[in-house]
Amino acid sequence: MIAETVCCAVSAAGLGIAAVTAFRKRFLAAARITAYALVPVALVMTGVVGWASDKAFSPVAWAGLVLLGGAWGLFALTRAVERRGGTTRKERRAARDAEHEPVAAPGASAPALGSTAARPAARPAPAARKGAGGGDDFSDIEAILKKHGI
Structure with a gap:
């Protein structure tokens, strides 16, 4: 009951401010203030205020x-x-998926998979190549040339 009374008082005050604003020839602002002033009364009439006050206590x-x-x-x-x-x-x-990673792409056909003997050997890791010594600086280039049959 108190919440409804407070909402009505707030609406009445807002309508009073809107009337003063309209008297000063600021009609757009007065219409906006009127819209805001009508919201508390609308909430009381729909029962939202009663529901909210019941829930608050x-x-x-x-x-x-x-x-x-x-x-x-x-x-x-x-x-x-x-x-x-x-x-x-x-x-x-990601770790679980890496354990079960397929050998070929999921959409690859059987001929694209080929046999394991036909696959080229994997390149050694960069750390393994560097550890081979200073004389093997051109080993990458030699591997490329051998791959192309030169």
């Missing part, structure tokens, strides 16, 4: 808000623990 509603806050706190806590753990869900999924 309801212990069940406050207990629900406490549970909602607790759930949010648990989500935040688990997220923080997951970040401190080192691996995220995305990293674990």
